[in-house]
Amino acid sequence: MTRFPETARSRAVLIGTSRFPKAPELPSIPAVAANLNALRQVLTDPAAGTITPELCQVVSDPADMQRLGPILSNTIREATDVLLVYYAGHGLLDDKGRLYLSLAETEPSLLRYTALPLDTLREELASSPAAIRILILDCCFSGRAIEAMGDEQGLIIGQLEVAGTYTLTSTTANAPSHAPSGEPYTAFTGALLQALRQSEPQTLDAIYQRVAQSLAARGLPRPQRRALNTAGDLALARGPASAASSSPAHDEVRLRPDTATAARNRRQPMAIGGVGTLFFGWIFTEALRAGWANWSDWLSWLVSLLLGIPVLLFLWLFGAALFASERNVATLVLNSAEISFGRGLGGVRVPWTDISHVGLMRWSVHNRVRQPHQERLTVLAVRLRAEAPVPKTSTGLSKAHRELGYVGICTLGAIGADRRSVLTALECFAGPRLVRTPREFLHIDPRLSPDMV
Incomplete structure (x- = not known):
């Protein structure tokens, strides 16, 4: 009988390493970022997913175990029903035949200190309180196998046997092509996604x-499976998935408030403009009256009003028309080149190449407003790379944020969106730059304090 994970008690951590600057002999794997985003979308899909979005951690290009270790350990400890650990990247063997999963700063000559030892991962999985543990590895293994090892393939598979864990892996002694030309995903994960997106739940x-048949049909190595003391009747997706996780990436995504929200957003500046008009109108008329001090008081007031009121009324009507115009409706635009936000004559535009990471952060006055308004005041923020130019405008973030290189793009209230819709839109374009939760922000940038995210 097919069963599904209990969402509140289940966890997933998706790890991917696409670049290896300290190991030039290891080719980069650009498709890893797409692997992570697509797999997360399927697992957390509102209609078909079985994992709560906040409980599905994505760790893209972790530099070392100092960053990866706490996330991995916390996720493994928190899961009490289903635990899923996924890794995409390069696997390496040391001269004693021990397996390691490469990280961004892995050095093949220092695997023990710069990579994730599979022995460590096995011990963590074995200690998890989760009822079912799933390990999915999308990597090939290479390295210096000593003569006494015998069959390298048997050696690798033997190390993948983790008690109480269902292991699915593309492991083979022969390195297959990670990303066939013209395809967005690696071969193994592409077949995995296709299986998860079936119209019926798949155990x-x-x-x-399905993955084995798909890869065999393309002449690729057959994946390996180890199911020790675990049930293979668990399903990771309910099927069918919603359009958000099954459709290809958009060319462009625009987020803007609906008519009612846009009208509400315009009322405040228009009201402030009206009060300002009255204030400056009083100053203007007083200045005119002072210029005619030799006239009688009533006559100077009359002339001042006749001259001042039409001018100020025209200015207020012009400002009101500008705020009410379609051009002034706040719009967030995301595409493959940049992230931009515009309203009226102002706005901010930041190319993706200038962005280190992007996510949602607290507004500088977040804790001083009532709970119903806090999400509206959540800020879409980007962390700029060191060499990137700083935009002239920044919305909502404190001086402490800006000193750390963060720039506020807009508040969610300005575009009439909620957290999920903004994060879903970012997933189409941000790739490994996307930070989904406050906990991820704190792990990526230890300089941040909890009240800043």
């Missing part, structure tokens, strides 16, 4: 069979 055993 782990059924997923393995």
Whole structure:
């Protein structure tokens, strides 16, 4: 009988390493970022997913175990029903035949200190309180196997046997092509996504069979499976997925408030403009009256009003028309080149190449407003790379944020959006730059304090 994960008690951590600057002999794998985003979308899909978005951690290009370790350890400890650990990247063997998963700063000559030892991962998985543990590895293994090892393939598979864990892996002694030309995902993860997106729920055993058939049909190595003391009748997706997780990436995404929200957003500046008009009108008329001090008081007032009121009324009507115009409706635009926000004559535009990471942060006055308004005041923020130019405008972030290189693009209230819709839009374009939760922000940038995210 097919069963699904209990969402509140289940966890997933998706790890991917696409670049290896300290190991030039390891080719980069650009498709890893797409692997992570697409797999997360399927697992957390509102209609078909089985994992709560906040409980599905994505760790893209972790530099070392100092960053990856706490996230991995916390996720493994918190899961009490289903635990899913996924890794995409390069696997390496040391001269004693021990397996390691490469990280961004892995050095092949220092695997023990710069990579994730599979022995460590096995011990963590074995200690997890989760009822079902799933390990998915999308990597090939290479390295210096000593003569006494015997069959390298048997050696690798033997190390992948983790008690109580369902293991699905693309592991093979022969390195397959990670990302066939013209395809967005690696071969193994592409087949895995296709299996998860079936119209009917697919159990782990059924997923393995579909992935194996798909890869065999393309002449690629058959994946491996180890199911020790675990049930293969668990399903990771309910099927069918919503359009958000099954459709290809958009060319452009625009987020803007609906008519009612846009009208509400315009009322405040128009009201402030009206008060300002009255204030400056009083100053203007007083200045005119002072110029005619030799006239009688009533006559100077009359002339001042006749001259001042039409001018000020024209200015206020012009400002009101500008705020009410379609051009002044706040719009957030995301595409493959940049992230931009515009309203009226102002706005901010930041190319993705200038962005280190992007996510949602607290507004500088977040804790001083009532709970119903806090999400509206959440800020879409980007952390700029060191060499990137700083935009002239920044919305909502404190001086402490700006000193750390963060720039506020807009508040969610300005575009009439909620957290989920903004994060879903960012997933289409941000790739590994996307930070989804406050906890991820704190791990990526230890300089941040909890009240800043």
